[in-house]
Amino acid sequence: MTTALVWFRNDLRLHDHEALAKAISSHDLVIPFYCFDENQFKKDQYGFHKTDAIRAQFLVESVQNLKESLQKLGSNLVVRFGNPATELQQVIKSANVSEVFAYKEITTEEKEIEQEVEKVAPTRVNYSFGTTLFHVNDLPFHFNDIPKVFTTFRKALEKQSNVRELFKTPATIKTPIDLNWGSLPKLADLGLKNQPIDERSVINFKGGEDEAIARLNHYFYHTEHLSTYKETRNGLIGADYSSKLSVWLWNGCISPRRIYWEVLNYEKRVKKNQSTYWLIFELIWRDFFKYIGLKHGSSIFQINGINGKSENWKRDKVLFDKWATATTGIPFIDANMRELNLTGFMSNRGRQNVASFFVTELGLDWRMGAAYFESKLLDYDVTSNYGNWMYIAGVGNDPRDRYFNVILQAKRYDAKGDYIRFWLPELSELTETIHHPWTKPKGLFQSESFHLERDYYLPMITPNYWDKHY
Ligand SMILES: Cc1cc2nc3c(=O)[nH]c(=O)nc-3n(C[C@H](O)[C@H](O)[C@H](O)COP(=O)(O)OP(=O)(O)OC[C@H]3O[C@@H](n4cnc5c(N)ncnc54)[C@H](O)[C@@H]3O)c2cc1C
Structure with missing residues (x-):
């Protein structure tokens, strides 16, 4: 009898799973294993949780669903929290595992974990690319x-x-019965506080x-x-x-x-x-x-990205905080950032605009913006995120200009201001100036219940090339 271990990582499914299929076909018993990597829940160099509450909750739900699906096939999932290599080593020893199967990842931190796991695996890790x-x-x-x-x-x-x-979804999986399965962590175990998704979210996302x-x-x-x-x-x-x-x-x-x-x-x-x-x-x-x-x-x-283009990026905390906390005073930016902060999601159009604003108008180090997205996005994917940020910051390898004029974009993609009203109800009563409330004559504000400085924010910048789009 031989026993394989399938180390689940960013492949939390049973369909089209090469590593699982290979393990089932070449061993008598298979142990599905998942470890919540403690490093993914620590704070990064800017002080953001690498994985914030909304994505962490989604991840827990995804692992739970995988466990339930495995149980329906007569199997189960070993769940751990900590260092994946240490936790794997214990299971390998206690269950006499003869081979480890996993999907290979692409980026630095994930590869470092692979190297640690390779040291404790009984033989060469059997990787799939997928x-x-x-x-x-x-x-x-x-x-x-x-x-x-x-x-x-x-x-x-x-x-x-x-x-x-x-790859076909397996019909049954034979797994040893007497294992310490462990339990799913609560957000508090991961060092996070619950953050329910705002009810205005595009979807009430559930993992799995x-x-x-x-x-x-x-x-x-x-x-x-x-x-x-x-x-x-x-x-x-x-x-x-x-x-x-x-x-x-x-x-x-x-x-x-x-x-x-x-x-x-x-x-x-x-x-x-x-x-x-x-x-x-x-x-x-x-x-x-x-x-x-x-x-x-x-x-x-790295700051100069993959084309090595050097720019004078700033690391101004005050500017950064206005962007991150949706208090720039520029409605299209604030509405998108508020959606991100409250739901973990933002449209592609929104992402392009807030990122372009961050690098072009504020001149901030694009990696701080990317790190903030990493913390908050429900769909954070390391290469899509850093790739798109590099591209917009002009340090990717595509030469096209990726500048987005926020006012023009807001008027084109939110012509009636519905998106602004949805996320910034404090601006609801504005009509033709909803995308640039600072251009409304002062006298008019005073005669209405809305007061720009009191009820919203003065704009942090108003570049003169926006003028022709007011
Ligand atoms: C600054 C910035 C950061 C981003 N960060 C991420 C990220 O962390 N994770 C992520 O998945 N996407 C990221 N994107 C890409 C894109 O915004 C999202 O994939 C998309 O908005 C997700 O919504 P959807 O699934 O409804 O997309 P759809 O429009 O339905 O597209 C279908 C699929 O195609 C892929 N896709 C679409 N656009 C892109 C793109 N520009 N780059 C790469 N893949 C794309 C995604 O997998 C998406 O699910 C980022 C874009 C920008 C501008």
């Missing part, structure tokens, strides 16, 4: 030679690579593979919103302007391949158009950033 849509061995180039520009990368993949088939599949079915088959995705994807309010699948992709409650094959299925059964293709297009962006991370290693966390 966080991307296109497998690393199926790229038309070595990952060290990936094109600098996204379009070149995408076209090469679309022409020369195929997405692999899914079951919720991920339910969301996919809702967006695809129940509502057919996928058919109009390309037209709605720049939206700001509501559950269905975009897929929201990022929230389950980051920790692997759903695999990108599962989404891909379901899009192809939808195209056969329901409709095929530009929108259905566009969801795959966006998943290729996700791959692009993963492969940039693989190629460039820790450079994606």
Whole structure:
């Protein structure tokens, strides 16, 4: 009898799980194992929790769902909190494990943990590669030679690579019965306070593979919103302007391949158009950033990014706090940051604007903004986050200018100010000046119940190139 251990990481699902499939086919018994890594809940160099309460709660729910699904297959999940290598070593010894299976990660901290685990594993860790849509061995180039520009990368993949088939969900898993399974942590155990998601959230997000599949079915088959995705994807309010699948992709409650094959299925059964293709297009962006991370290693966390462009970035705490606490006095920025702080989610359009404002208008060190997103985002994904921030800060490798004029953007994507009213009800009574309340003549304010300085904030900056958009 041989026993394998499957170390679950950012692959909290049973569908399309290569590491699990390999362990089941090559050993008599399989022990599923998950460790809440204590380092993920510590404070970072800026004083933010690396994982704040909303994402931590989602992670606990995801692990709980995995445990329940494993129990339905006759198995179970060992749950621990602490250092993954130390905790793994104990299980390896007590259960006489002969081989460890896991998905390989891409970025620095995750690789460091792998090295520690490799030291305690009984034999070489049996890794699978599977966080991307296109497998690393199926790229038309070595990952060290990936094109600098996204379009070149995408076209090469679309022409020369195929997405692999899914691994089947196992029907049963044989697991030893007399293990110390451990229990799921409470947020207090992780050093965090509960933070319920604000009821205005686009979705009342719940973690887990079951919720991920339910969301996919809702967006695809129940509502057919996928058919109009390309037209709605720049939206700001509501559950269905975009897929929201990022929230389950980051920790692997759903695999990108599962989404891909379901899009192809939808195209056969329901409709095929530009929108259905566009969801795959966006998943290729996700791959692009993963492969940039693989190629460039820790450079994606360095101030000059991957193109080495040096700028005079500031680290001004006062400016930073206004941005982070949604008190800039610029409604489109504050509404988006308030949504982030209260729900853990922000639309792609919002992210582009608050990030561009942070780097271009405030000139702040882009890594502080990225670290704040890392702490707060429900869908934080290391390469998508740092990749997009680098791109907007101009230190990525795509030469295009990523400047966003906030006033122009606000008027284009929130023409009637509905998004502002939704998140900043204190500005509800404003109409044509809702995106720039400081331009309203003073006299008018005095005759109304609203007073800019008392009820909202004076703008922290008003660059003169905004003038022509008032
Ligand atoms: C500054 C900044 C930081 C970001 N940080 C993250 C992050 O930490 N995690 C994250 O998943 N996305 C991040 N994004 C990308 C994007 O904003 C989100 O993926 C998207 O808003 C998630 O919503 P959705 O699932 O409804 O997206 P949809 O529009 O439905 O897109 C489908 C999927 O495509 C992928 N995708 C879409 N746009 C991008 C993109 N620009 N880059 C990479 N993948 C993309 C995501 O996996 C997404 O789930 C960031 C963007 C910016 C500008």
